[in-house]
Amino acid sequence: MSRFIMAIDQGTTSSRTCIINQAGGLVAEARETFKQIFPKPGWVEHDPEDIWYSTQRSMRLALEKAKIKGSQIHAIGITNQRETVMLWDKKSGKAIHNAIVWQCRRTQDLCEKLKKNKKEKMITAKTGLVLDPYFSGTKIQWLLKNVPQAAAKAKSGETVAGTVDTFLLWKLTNGKSHKTDVSNASRTMLMNIHTGWWDEELLKLLQVPESILPEICPSNADFGVTQGLGFLPDGVPITGIVGDQQAALFGQACYDLGEAKCTFGTGSFLLLNTGKKAVKSKNKLLTTIAWKLKNQEMTYALEGGAFVCGAAVQWLRDGLGLFQASSDIEALAKTVEDTQGVEFVPALTGLGAPHWQPEARGVISGLTRGSTKAHIARATLEAMALQNVDILVTMQKDLGKKLKGVKVDGGAAANDLLMQLQADYCGVNVVRPKNLETTALGAAFMAGLGSGLWKDIKEIKKVWAIDKEFKVKMNSKDRKARMQRWETALKKV
Numbered sequence: 001m002s003r004f005i006m007a008i009d010q011g012t013t014s015s016r017t018c019i020i021n022q023a024g025g026l027v028a029e030a031r032e033t034f035k036q037i038f039p040k041p042g043w044v045e046h047d048p049e050d051i052w053y054s055t056q057r058s059m060r061l062a063l064e065k066a067k068i069k070g071s072q073i074h075a076i077g078i079t080n081q082r083e084t085v086m087l088w089d090k091k092s093g094k095a096i097h098n099a100i101v102w103q104c105r106r107t108q109d110l111c112e113k114l115k116k117n118k119k120e121k122m123i124t125a126k127t128g129l130v131l132d133p134y135f136s137g138t139k140i141q142w143l144l145k146n147v148p149q150a151a152a153k154a155k156s157g158e159t160v161a162g163t164v165d166t167f168l169l170w171k172l173t174n175g176k177s178h179k180t181d182v183s184n185a186s187r188t189m190l191m192n193i194h195t196g197w198w199d200e201e202l203l204k205l206l207q208v209p210e211s212i213l214p215e216i217c218p219s220n221a222d223f224g225v226t227q228g229l230g231f232l233p234d235g236v237p238i239t240g241i242v243g244d245q246q247a248a249l250f251g252q253a254c255y256d257l258g259e260a261k262c263t264f265g266t267g268s269f270l271l272l273n274t275g276k277k278a279v280k281s282k283n284k285l286l287t288t289i290a291w292k293l294k295n296q297e298m299t300y301a302l303e304g305g306a307f308v309c310g311a312a313v314q315w316l317r318d319g320l321g322l323f324q325a326s327s328d329i330e331a332l333a334k335t336v337e338d339t340q341g342v343e344f345v346p347a348l349t350g351l352g353a354p355h356w357q358p359e360a361r362g363v364i365s366g367l368t369r370g371s372t373k374a375h376i377a378r379a380t381l382e383a384m385a386l387q388n389v390d391i392l393v394t395m396q397k398d399l400g401k402k403l404k405g406v407k408v409d410g411g412a413a414a415n416d417l418l419m420q421l422q423a424d425y426c427g428v429n430v431v432r433p434k435n436l437e438t439t440a441l442g443a444a445f446m447a448g449l450g451s452g453l454w455k456d457i458k459e460i461k462k463v464w465a466i467d468k469e470f471k472v473k474m475n476s477k478d479r480k481a482r483m484q485r486w487e488t489a490l491k492k493v
Contacts, residue, residue: 003074003453006062006236007444008055009437010080010164011244012101012266015054017062018437020444022453024463026435027068030061037098042105042349048086048095051164052171060231070232076172077240077447079247079439080164082187085136087143087150087161087212093175095167096159097147100139103307103349105358107138114138119205126192126199128278128287130356134307136163137189137206144207154212161212163188165241169223172238177224180214182298183246186289191216193278193289196298217241219291220450239450244439245269246290249301251442252407252433253464255457260395260403262388262422263439264412267352268309270391272302272399283394284354293449302398304353304391308362309384310412312346316380322373330415333378341366343489344379346387351493354394360493384412385421386486392426405429405469409438416470424474425482434467 004027009016013036019027032054037045063070083102088095100106111131114120120131129135140161144151153159162170166180185191185198190208192199198210217223219242226236242250245263249271252261257275262268271290278287278300290301308315313329316322323332343365345351350358364376396402405428412418413436423430435441448454474482 002072004066004068004072005075005077005444005447005453006059006073007077007079007440007447008059008168009244009440009443010051010055010078010168012081012103015051015058016440017055017058018440018444019062019066019068020441024441024460026437028062028066029437030058030065032058044101044104045098046084046101048088048099048167051099052168055168063231070236073232073236074453075240075447075451076226076236076238077443078165078168078238079242079244079443080168080184082163082184082243082245083134083136084164085139085161085188086167087147087154087159088167088170089153090158090160090175093171096150096153097143099164100143102134104139105133105350107133107142108358110138110141123189123202126194126202127189128186128193129189130284130286132356133358135187135189137202137208140208141206154209157211159212162214166214169238169241172226172229173224174227176227178214179217179221179223181217181219181221181241182289182292183219183243184241185216187243193287193300196292218294220293220446222450237451238447240443240447242291242443242446245271245303245305246288246301247442247446248409248439249273249290249442250445251438251440252409253461254407255461258399258403261407261409261438264309264384264408264410266309266311267305267307268384268388269303269305270388270395270406272395274300274302274399276300279398281398283397284356285391285394285398286353291446302395304395306387306391307350307352308346308348309387310410311348312344312380312384313412315348316377322377329377329381330417332374333381333417336372336374336378339366339375339379339382340370341368342371342375342379343485344376344383345489345493346380346383347493353391355390355490357493363489363492365489365492381415381418382421384418385425386483388422389425389483392428403428405431407431407433409433409436411436419470420473423470423472425479427472427476427479429472430470432467432470434465
């Protein structure tokens with residue numbers, strides 16, 4: 001009987017399940033969107049029950065589409081939206097408040113207070129992160145302080161906490177497993193990336209009791225087995241958990257030092273494999289754990305992320321009504337040769353790396369009577385690429401050498417115009433794989449390694465294949481002029 005891996009990809013706007021075969025091929029995929037909640041300006045929440053319901057439904061639909069039985073699932077891998085965090089009751093499994101999403105800025109004042117108290121240097125040294133509301137630690141503190149009875153229930157052992165991977169694992173195992181992996185834990189601002197465990201000083205600073213946090217495991221550990229799901233038999237092993245961006249790096253087969261990928265999702269994220277060394281960034285990039293395999297040393301990465309990438313296209317579609325489907329933006333942008341001076345800085349939820357300006361807001365400038373929606377569409381695609389140039393240039397400075405190329409993935413990587421712009425503005429070739437869904441693929445690879453479906457990463461490398469390489473066409477003079485116009489636009493946010 002054929003054996004398959006079920007990869008759960010729980011993202012910011014949808015829950016997705018992919019069925020992957022032993023050759024690394026996508027057999028079936030199902031996606032369920034869920035509601036985004038915006039209680040106040042700058043606040044973003046999800047209903048954990050929506051996350052769980054949409055995940056279950058996507059799992060069922062993927063099995064139906066694949067036309068396979070649950071008994072044919074060899075193992076399950078989970079990848080997720082990392083910094084999003086929640087608290088839930090140990091007995092009922094019900095969340096005591098909505099999840100606070102990674103995009104949420106509600107803890108900005110708390111972060112500023114910590115900066116004034118000169119805690120940022122210590123936090124960065126231990127976690128590799130900048131002190132920003134983006135990460136989970138201050139979100140957990142907010143929940144404990146602001147949700148009625150949350151702190152008391154945490155103290156009495158009635159409540160536990162976790163990122164989305166931990167919550168899903170709890171649900172899949174019927175409350176038997178409260179674990180996470182090193183990649184997700186490294187995004188909480190509570191874990192020391194050099195020791196691989198929760199840090200006592202950080203926990204005390206953010207007033208988070210260690211007792212509510214999950215056990216930290218290698219990314220291909222034995223996390224638990226399914227129980228009580230109905231659509232899957234009991235006992236299916238869950239043997240891979242990895243944060244979404246690290247999963248994409250793994251799914252892109254970037255296993256060697258110096259290999260990099262860029263994922264185009266709700267935000268865009270560049271990760272560079274730095275091997276066994278936690279490279280300290282001098283330019284406000286994040287030093288993060290890429291993964292840890294069982295019985296092996298930690299693998300580290302440098303990361304830079306732009307908070308808004310595909311979300312800018314969604315805003316043009318839903319907020320401004322410029323087109324009906326996100327995929328329409330390429331054809332619209334191609335109807336003009338340039339932006340005619342229109343610049344869009346999509347800082348709709350602040351600016352991420354390497355700027356880290358959470359208070360920044362989006363700006364469209366250079367508009368004239370001759371400006372059309374096509375110019376705005378093209379300016380959006382150009383901005384998506386230009387944001388990544390800022391990160392890539394910084395990454396190369398920290399690494400001390402120029403990258404030869406960047407592998408790309410995510411939905412927007414299918415956009416040929418955007419990929420060519422990315423190559424031209426970065427000045428390095430862009431390589432697109434045949435399978436763009438490398439986040440789910442990375443979770444599948446991790447679970448396959450953990451369950452023995454694949455023997456080692458050498459076997460996985462054999463199934464990764466190139467679709468197209470976008471070579472640099474722009475000369476350095478034009479590139480420099482374009483970057484100067486972008487830098488001028490950035491000053492207006």
